Amino acid sequence: MTEERSLYQVLEKGARMFMTGNEVVAWAALAANADFLYGYPITPQNEIMHYWAKLAPEFGRGFLQTEDEMSAGFAMLGGAMVGKKTFSATAGPGNILMQEPISMAEMMRLPGVWIIQQRGGPSTATVIYSQQELRLTCFGGNGEGARVVYSTSSHQELFDYTIKGFNTAWQYRFPTFILGDGYQAKMREPVTVYRPEARGVTMISPQPLLGKAGIPAVDRDPVHLRNTFNIEEELYEVLISHLHDYAVMAPKVMEWEEDIPPAAKVIVISHGIVSRAARSSVTALRETGENPGYFRPITVRPFPAKALREAVQKNPESILLVAESAYGQLLAMVKENLYGLTNPIHSLLKPGVAITGEEITAQIRYILNQRMGVLR
Amino acid sequence: MTETRNEGNCQTETVENRNMPASWRKETKPHKFCPGCGHGIALKALGDVVDELGIIDRLIYGCDIGCSLLSWDFFNFDSIQTHHGRTIPVMVGAKRARPDLITVAYMGDGGGYAIGAQHLVNAATRGERITAILANNTVYAMTGGQMAPTTLPGQETGTTPYGREISQAGRPTLGPELVASIVPEGSFVARGTVAQYSGLKKLIKTALMTQMEGKGFSFVEVLSSCPTNWRTTARETWNFLEDEMTKYFRTGVLYQ
Numbered sequence: 108m109t110e111e112r113s114l115y116q117v118l119e120k121g122a123r124m125f126m127t128g129n130e131v132v133a134w135a136a137l138a139a140n141a142d143f144l145y146g147y148p149i150t151p152q153n154e155i156m157h158y159w160a161k162l163a164p165e166f167g168r169g170f171l172q173t174e175d176e177m178s179a180g181f182a183m184l185g186g187a188m189v190g191k192k193t194f195s196a197t198a199g200p201g202n203i204l205m206q207e208p209i210s211m212a213e214m215m216r217l218p219g220v221w222i223i224q225q226r227g228g229p230s231t232a233t234v235i236y237s238q239q240e241l242r243l244t245c246f247g248g249n250g251e252g253a254r255v256v257y258s259t260s261s262h263q264e265l266f267d268y269t270i271k272g273f274n275t276a277w278q279y280r281f282p283t284f285i286l287g288d289g290y291q292a293k294m295r296e297p298v299t300v301y302r303p304e305a306r307g308v309t310m311i312s313p314q315p316l317l318g319k320a321g322i323p324a325v326d327r328d329p330v331h332l333r334n335t336f337n338i339e340e341e342l343y344e345v346l347i348s349h350l351h352d353y354a355v356m357a358p359k360v361m362e363w364e365e366d367i368p369p370a371a372k373v374i375v376i377s378h379g380i381v382s383r384a385a386r387s388s389v390t391a392l393r394e395t396g397e398n399p400g401y402f403r404p405i406t407v408r409p410f411p412a413k414a415l416r417e418a419v420q421k422n423p424e425s426i427l428l429v430a431e432s433a434y435g436q437l438l439a440m441v442k443e444n445l446y447g448l449t450n451p452i453h454s455l456l457k458p459g460v461a462i463t464g465e466e467i468t469a470q471i472r473y474i475l476n477q478r479m480g481v482l483r
Numbered sequence: 484m485t486e487t488r489n490e491g492n493c494q495t496e497t498v499e500n501r502n503m504p505a506s507w508r509k510e511t512k513p514h515k516f517c518p519g520c521g522h523g524i525a526l527k528a529l530g531d532v533v534d535e536l537g538i539i540d541r542l543i544y545g546c547d548i549g550c551s552l553l554s555w556d557f558f559n560f561d562s563i564q565t566h567h568g569r570t571i572p573v574m575v576g577a578k579r580a581r582p583d584l585i586t587v588a589y590m591g592d593g594g595g596y597a598i599g600a601q602h603l604v605n606a607a608t609r610g611e612r613i614t615a616i617l618a619n620n621t622v623y624a625m626t627g628g629q630m631a632p633t634t635l636p637g638q639e640t641g642t643t644p645y646g647r648e649i650s651q652a653g654r655p656t657l658g659p660e661l662v663a664s665i666v667p668e669g670s671f672v673a674r675g676t677v678a679q680y681s682g683l684k685k686l687i688k689t690a691l692m693t694q695m696e697g698k699g700f701s702f703v704e705v706l707s708s709c710p711t712n713w714r715t716t717a718r719e720t721w722n723f724l725e726d727e728m729t730k731y732f733r734t735g736v737l738y739q
Contacts, residue, residue: 178569188563193580211566335555
């Protein structure tokens with residue numbers, strides 16, 4: 108028995124493993140019955156391809172290393188159109204190139220799962236870590252494309268949301284993203300792997316759009332798919348229909364975490380791996396008698412706007428602190444979604460650099476001291 | 484084939500339908516190309532070959548951006564219109580995922596030799612089991628007649644108003660020659676012309692059979708006409724296609 112096969116038996120039984128985030132993604136895609144990975148090397152996501160390339164022949168799955176991210180993305184769409192579950196992984200400048208095929212997926216409602224392991228930007232910047240691809244991943248295409256973006260914070264979430272992402276993409280036919288980062292990609296931590304079916308999750312079987320059974324124009328109509336329209340109104344009708352579908356779907360897929368005690372003086376808002384620092388900071392401060400609150404969007408798109416607004420409205424005196432490893436991308440989303448509320452918003456913005464729990468704690472203490480000063 | 488056309492009454496339609504490949508979609512004819520455009524002839528050759536090979540239920544047709552996109556609903560087989568230059572990777576993705584299908588990527592010279600050149604080169608190098616058909620009419624036609632990779636030396640276009648200057652713009656791309664130099668054994672590479680219909684049909688048939696037999700990459704460049712952007716009369720159009728273009732672009736099989 109190969110090493111991969113025996114590992115799979117472990118996965119089938121459900122087991123605690125210790126591995127890198129990139130490895131976790133490859134196993135999750137296998138567990139989610141993904142058929143094909145089309146990819147192009149870019150750090151820090153490369154090992155997703157390495158592990159998948161090793162697993163694929165053993166489990167009858169496909170892998171193709173393409174000439175660039177555009178090719179990888181468009182090949183994914185070709186695979187999805189003929190009825191296969193396809194995915195890719197990229198980062199940074201690769202994420203930019205990937206936006207072209209993703210915009211076609213948005214226009215034509217083609218499913219696909221993209222893993223984004225964020226690195227520093229702009230340009231080549233660093234291969235290490237950032238949260239600077241939030242805006243690009245959520246809104247990267249031309250026009251108003253609709254997509255779903257899950258921002259993970261741990262290896263367990265990488266596993267869980269990669270599996271969930273495949274079902275979201277194939278159920279609703281919107282491109283779906285797992286927004287990780289270089290730290291999640293490269294570090295090792297414990298994770299429980301499992302077969303979705305063992306948790307009562309049924310994976311959706313993909314259906315072909317092209318190449319269905321029967322002779323076209325005899326047994327069935329031929330299928331003609333396009334993303335070009337002749338007149339403005341044609342486009343308008345299609346787009347409005349997509350955006351309507353998205354609005355209906357949004358409440359079903361929206362996810363967030365919140366832990367806000369009554370009369371919280373400060374509420375920390377963060378996403379992804381920074382939310383772990385925020386969580387540890389909030390826990391530490393509560394042990395010293397403070398009562399900070401914590402809010403984390405898991406779907407950064409669709410953004411859990413109503414949940415955040417209600418949480419903040421319940422605490423009209425609270426001061427908000429947005430912390431992110433970017434220069435105000437989450438901050439802009441928070442402001443947009445809290446428009447009209449008057450709570451002061453502070454920020455801890457460190458583009459391309461890690462944020463520790465201690466830094467968040469220091470910032471919260473600074474805000475609390477200032478507030479005391481104001482009250483005095 | 485000689486047919487007596489009885490112009491002026493409904494007989495005309497009957498005669499035309501008899502000449503129309505069964506794989507053409509009658510509901511979308513007349514097609515959307517300009518009068519005198521070569522695309523219709525290239526696509527007729529493809530349609531005839533699909534009929535002869537009886538593969539309509541296995542064929543996936545992808546068309547590029549540019550005038551080729553006007554063929555998005557041209558056929559009775561399943562079709563997908565993609566982005567500019569990206570039809571090859573879409574067809575590669577489909578073929579890799581479902582090797583039982585036959586995939587055809589149809590594009591212009593801009594899509595294949597400029598914006599999508601990396602896809603053509605790499606699909607050819609890998610010997611992808613797809614068929615790429617590229618119409619070379621020496622101009623970007625859909626956008627109003629700019630210089631294409633294949634614009635002839637001295638040829639006037641919207642972006643070479645004084646003629647293509649080789650010292651600035653280089654020589655016209657010899658696509659099949661390039662592809663023939665990089666494909667693995669078993670592949671098929673050729674250049675045909677809409678001016679020689681039966682020859683073109685043979686090339687497209689061999690290309691599709693190369694794919695069906697799983698032998699390698701298959702590529703046919705088709706010399707095609709664009710009187711709209713060439714701003715030529717019917718006679719001038721045929722002269723340019725048959726005499727001028729063939730001096731630079733030699734037709735025939737380049738790799739088999």
